[in-house]
Amino acid sequence: MNILEVANLKLWDSVTGKVLIANHSFQLKQGSCLAMVGESGSGKSVTCRAIMRLNKAWIRQSGDIVFKGENLTLLPEREMRKKRGKQLCMIVQNGMSAFDPSCVIGVHLRETLVEHFGWSKNDIEARMKQAMESVMLKNPMELMNKYPHQLSGGMLQRVMIALAIVLEPDVIIADEPTTALDTISQFEVAEQLIRLRERMGCSMIFVSHDLGVVQKMADEVLVMKDGEIVERGATQTIFSDARHEYTQHLVSARLALNHHFKRIMGRS
Numbered sequence: 001m002n003i004l005e006v007a008n009l010k011l012w013d014s015v016t017g018k019v020l021i022a023n024h025s026f027q028l029k030q031g032s033c034l035a036m037v038g039e040s041g042s043g044k045s046v047t048c049r050a051i052m053r054l055n056k057a058w059i060r061q062s063g064d065i066v067f068k069g070e071n072l073t074l075l076p077e078r079e080m081r082k083k084r085g086k087q088l089c090m091i092v093q094n095g096m097s098a099f100d101p102s103c104v105i106g107v108h109l110r111e112t113l114v115e116h117f118g119w120s121k122n123d124i125e126a127r128m129k130q131a132m133e134s135v136m137l138k139n140p141m142e143l144m145n146k147y148p149h150q151l152s153g154g155m156l157q158r159v160m161i162a163l164a165i166v167l168e169p170d171v172i173i174a175d176e177p178t179t180a181l182d183t184i185s186q187f188e189v190a191e192q193l194i195r196l197r198e199r200m201g202c203s204m205i206f207v208s209h210d211l212g213v214v215q216k217m218a219d220e221v222l223v224m225k226d227g228e229i230v231e232r233g234a235t236q237t238i239f240s241d242a243r244h245e246y247t248q249h250l251v252s253a254r255l256a257l258n259h260h261f262k263r264i265m266g267r268s
């Protein structure tokens, strides 16, 4: 069963007239992970934001986005707000942009959870504490009293993952959640996302340049180039038997990089 169906999605910049997404149709199966890969500017982020209805006002869209049988494009903004967070949760590339810089993390988390669940302060603190500990954040109560700029990128990503654990959304959209991090944090955050999927069995759209993590996490892959889906298929097929020249190029670049790393690490 598909939890999300995107049909004939077209996105364009109404100021310049530039078409950003020509005509996307794809489905996310319940409980599965769909990866979007492709070079910078190929349209992965605008597609994710279109699902959340979070693109800038000048980016217009047509087509249908059906989530659990309901066409999100037809919902009033007030109804869409209720879906964001609780049912469709987005983990973005830059943690700083996801949090209000003027208040401490705990206030932001409380406001989000009160809006969706109406839980008490104590209840929220207990649930967040447990979730933050589960993603290896030490001293959660102390962290909740910090401003976003006082935490590292990796910590902010983990706070977002902890919030997703508490929200238990049906779909998580992780838009390059590790790109802005140093190598060690990238590895740790990727591990946490893998564990999150194992634990919650939630459906996920996962955007990444890291084909190693994609191979580990995704059931299916969409390969995007210049606003079009050039190839799609089961992850193993994409990695072992890519048809499109561009996908072959992406996969071979990854293999070459792997080989290079192994060589400089003295492992081959």
Ligand SMILES: Nc1ncnc2c1ncn2[C@@H]1O[C@H](COP(=O)(O)OP(=O)(O)OP(=O)(O)O)[C@@H](O)[C@H]1O
Binding pocket: 013, 020, 038, 039, 040, 041, 042, 043, 044, 045, 046, 047, 056, 059, 176
């Ligand atoms: N706010 C915006 N206003 C106008 N055009 C935009 C906006 N955001 C993105 N675009 C354009 O949409 C196209 C797709 O960009 P997008 O950010 O979705 O690519 P991407 O595949 O996610 O790239 P990256 O991997 O670098 O994040 C690009 O041509 C980009 O310039």
